[in-house]
Amino acid sequence: MAEAHQAVAFQFTVTPDGIDLHLCHEALRQVYLSGLHSWKKRFIRFKNGVMTGVYPGSPSGLLVVLVGYMSTTKYAKIDPSLGMFTKLSKHLPISKYVTEEGQRIVGGVLIGTGLWIAVTFVMRNVLKYLLSWHGWMFNRHGSLSLKTKIWLVLVKVFSGPKPMLYSFQNSIPRLPVPPIKDTVRSYLESARPLMDDEQYKRMEGLAKDFEKNLGPKLQWYLKLKSWWASNYVSDWWEEYIYLRGRGPIMVNSNYYAMDFLYVIPTTRQAARAGNSIHAIMMYRRKLDRAQIKPLMVLNTIPMCSSQYERMFNTSRVPGVETGRASLSPASRVFISQANVLQHMNESKHIAVYHKGRFFKVWLFYDGRLLLPREIEQQIERILADKSEPHPGEELLAALTAGDRDPWAKARSQFFSRGKNKQSLDSVEKAAFFVTLDDTEQRYDPENSVQSLDSYGKSLLHGKCYDRWFDKSFNLIVFKNGTMGLNAEHSWADAPVVGHLWEHVLSSDPVRLGYTEDGHCKGNPHPNLPGPQRLQWDIPEEGQAVINSSLKVAKALADDVDMHIIPFNDFGKGLIKKCKTSPDGFIQIALQLAHFRDKGKFCLTYEASMTRLFREGRTETVRSCTTQTCDFVRAMMNDKATREEKLKLLKVAAEKHQDLYRLAMTGKGIDRHLFCLYLVSKYLGEDSAFLKEVLSEPWRLSTSQTPLQQVDLFDLKRHPEYVTSGGGFGPVADDGYGVSYIILGEDLINFHISSKHSSPETDSHRFGSNIRQAMLDMLDLFQFDNKASNK
Known part of the structure; x- marks a missing residue:
């Protein structure tokens, strides 16, 4: 195809005089623009890092302090430093290149900078102290006490202006470890309505024994971790609840998000994909630039934004269980290379699945993000492609739907070299995964029950081989233009994915829109290189593993x-x-x-x-x-x-x-009990109380x-x-x-x-x-x- 030549950087022919190199100027131009884009992104990340690192201070605030300090000293003849300015100037080296006035300026800059750092440090720590108070949460619904109103004003004063997504990270307090006795008391209270008198009396005895004997020892280690780690729960929760699991993540872990209930903005599958993919990439751009406003309770109290960091360019990679080893004389546990989250700092392409074929689609050209109509053009090319899947390719994604051990072994054995590795890298290192589903799903008012049930099941598991369940999320666009998401759970929780999805749904029909005939607005690109068909060479042994995983996944999906x-x-x-x-x-x-x-x-x-x-x-x-x-x-x-x-x-x-x-x-009980149980296992201690609690x-x-973003949806005007x-x-x-x-x-x-x-x-x-x-x-x-x- 003609567009394939645009992707070749060097063309050469062998002549009697030797090798004749002809530089492809268009390809070199694309290399230059790509590099320029990368450097711009690095600069933006560096700038964002500086802005976030000094928040609630700012570089402009530093400039104001320095100018004000120097002006006060020079023109008002007042020394705000109470003599420190003069003392510091005397200790600076005097040479023919540094005048006495220069010494005073340098000294003023140092003292002014120190003052600015001190003010920033105080503001940040005062804000952290203020955010550690949660009494506002216990006000009656719809009313605020005078104490809470004063507290909210102080939080706003010390929060600084125009926060970016990660501005508050250093001011958000750490999760406290609840007292053992409070957790035990709350647990018994929760267990009481589910047990008869005899069962409750027995559990009460186990709980009191734990509270008196083993509990304080485990609590000491947990408090030590809480002082050292950013959060005493989250890393263990991610590792042991999600990444250590060896069973299927499809149905058991992944979750889904649906489209609009009553409308489909266009019935053109390629057009819907074009607008949605562009909207997702615009969200990623805002995320990279930290321009997304942090989620604020009551428009004042910031919430942690750390989960956004791995939304894109992320894939779950299975590890192989290697055997047993002893951590202590009293315990033997499996030592395994657990599943890991592979996150790339940058990814300029997406992976697309359609009718058993995988494609790599570049989303940048001429140093810019493709426009919606240009993305639609790429999707149209995939839909028009009539090539057959390679042997084993159509069902390949079933490996991500079945048990993790067969997938880990197959990945190591069949996808660690050659074209299989290159193609797998293209999928796992993509910004996200797109499925062009060949079925039609939507809410049908005349058959509301069956239509919605079918729609939900399709998003949850599909055919078990047409979603890459290991990707951070899959965008699924159905044949009739309906769409949805399937998200992997380990990297973040549903509200974070929901924030992205709200942006996409609000952008699609309103801000981006469609032409009268259902296409994305704009024009196709005359010279845009086409999607790249991924190549696979899967041996029969590998295909047997794929079929085995599909069988497991199908049994799980059919049971839902x-x-x-x-x-x-x-x-x-x-x-x-x-x-x-x-x-x-x-x-x-x-x-x-x-x-x-x-x-x-x-x-x-x-x-x-x-x-x-x-x-x-x-x-x-x-x-x-x-x-x-x-x-x-x-x-x-x-x-x-x-x-x-x-x-x-x-x-x-x-x-x-x-x-x-x-x-x-931070006064719940289940995460505390979970962490206490883990500490007991690390120490080789057995607790009948913890064992029973965590097995319920x-x-x-x-x-x-x-x-979360209610302002994006005007449901009164557009219900x-x-x-x-x-x-x-x-x-x-x-x-x-x-x-x-x-x-x-x-x-x-x-x-x-x-x-x-x-x-x-x-x-x-x-x-x-x-x-x-x-x-x-x-x-x-x-x-x-x-x-x-x-």
Whole structure:
């Protein structure tokens, strides 16, 4: 093809006079522009590093201090340094090149710089001290105490102007280690409604013994780590919960995000991919330049931004288990090269999968990012390509969907050299992965249940071989223009991916837009080199491993029972009229629905983020409380009055909010218990208490997907632009996974997952119970009666 010649830097022919070199000027121009782009990026990163390193001070602030200091000294004849200026000048070396006036200037610069550094240091540490106070969290909803208002003003004063994404990292406090006795007490409180008297008495004995004997020893090591490390939980959480796992990450770990619920901006697959890929790359540019505004609670309190660092150019790489070794006389553990996160500082291409073929698509040309229509042009070329997959290529990605050990061994054996290594590098070092899915998915109002369930399952696992589950995220664009994301979990949590996705969805139909015939705006590029087809040479032994992994992945995917409910009977607008937290209301409804579904209570996991602390990730809110159980029993009791039920509901909601606040402010229990367990293993100590606590299954795992950038979506003017949210697979074989997103005032989307193989679960049945529980709880407030009385 003609465009292939544009990618060759040197052309040569052999003549009787020797080798004749002809420089390809266009290729050399591209090399120059590429280098210029890289140096610009390095300079921007250096500048951002300086700006972040001195925040809340700034280079301009330093200049103001120096000019002010020198002016005061020279013209006002006042020495603000109280004599230090003169003393310092006397000690500077005098030579014919440095006049006395020059000495005074140098001395002034040094003292002024020192003053600026001191002020910056004080401001940063005062801010860290202020951010360590979390009393604001415990104000009544919708009201702020005088103390909190004064505190917010001080935080704003010491925060400095125009913060960049990472500006607050050095001022965000470290996650504190809770006292052992508080964690034990809170655990017993959470366990009480799930145990009978005999079980509870036994667990209470184990807990008290741990608190008195082994606990303090483990706590000492944990506090030592908290003083040394940025966060005493996050590195162990990433390593042991995510990267040490040897089972499939598809369904079990990866999660998904959906498109708009009601509209598809264009039905052209290539055009939708063009706008979306461009929007994602524009987000990456902002990320590289730290121009994304840090997430702020109450528009004032910063949250940690460290999880954004590995959003792009990142891939999970499997390691091979190598054997056993002893860490101590009392313990023997597997020593393995665990999965690692491979992160590249720079990547200028994406990897694209379509009908069994892999392509490498460069996103930069002429030293700039390709425009949406130019990206669409590249995608159109891939869609028009009729070449057949190489042997083993079509199902290759199934290796990332199955167990990790076969994938690790196959990677080492079949993909460590030659064209296979080069092609694998192109996939793993890509900015992100794109799947041009050959199926059609969307919300169909005439078949809402089946259409959404199919859509969710496709995003969660697809065909098990058409997503590269190891990439930080996959952009999936379906044949009819609908799209979604599938994200790997170890590098970050869902709100970080959600922040990117909100940017993409808000940019796509509004800022970028489409022409009348559905194409991206703009014109194709006449000389743009085409996508590069990746080459593979997979032997039959390698293909056998691929087929084996696909079999494992297919069994896992086929077992997923997915159900998505757009609940539009009411939303947060009406819940707020109940003077109840929407999240608390929904969590209590889930408990009522679960009891009706299974006839019993269960240990419940609700994810809460701890990003008020440096490198914070998540904490668990144990939503099944004694107060919630009392309310559920009252709802199941025909003799209980409406007033009694309503009173119990309000008590349960307030208890839930207290637990959520404690989790967010570093006083949760599950991450503390997890770290204590790890320390015990490192020391070769056995704890019956910790062992039992960490072996308890979470049969109801829940998470709210927050809408973080509300200003990007004008749902009052454009109610059709509501997203469907996202979801994840079931955590327990006999349990439910429930994700929900609160959209606008009148819509809540629920994503429910379970396993067909469990006789105890049925996602559609549970969905019906959730809907009924929500309606029954709202009936307690009798809004219809109040309206009729008015």
